[in-house]
Amino acid sequence: MKLRVDPEAGPIFEQIAEGVAAAVARGALEPGAKLPSARALAEELRVNPNTVIRAFELLEREGITETRRGLGTYIRPDVDVDALRSALLQKAARRYLAEVRALGLDLREASEALKEVEDAP
Structure with a gap:
């Protein structure tokens, strides 16, 4: 780690x-x-x-x-890894959405930016 x-x-x-x-x-x-x-x-x-x-x-x-x-x-041996992964993703999404809103952008623009980043080499 x-x-x-x-x-x-x-x-x-x-x-x-x-x-x-x-x-x-x-x-x-x-x-x-x-x-x-x-x-x-x-x-x-x-x-x-x-x-x-x-x-x-x-x-x-x-x-x-x-x-x-x-x-x-x-x-913990019984930790729910899927639930943990989901919670971390939700937290990251909230941070991203806050940043998008602070820039005065909408969800369509944010989604397009994610697609551009994903498609970039």
């Missing part, structure tokens, strides 16, 4: 949580997989360990992970 954070792109703990969720959704993290310790991930990302702990807590509240006392944090 390779995560990246951008201090300019919103709360870092949310970026970490979304990165883990996306890794599960695309199959890079399997249900039952053990996550790195908060300390190890914090060192890798160069963030405060409390930031990673907040991300892990958010993931647990969302039903994606579970903490096993003394063992670490794991992707």
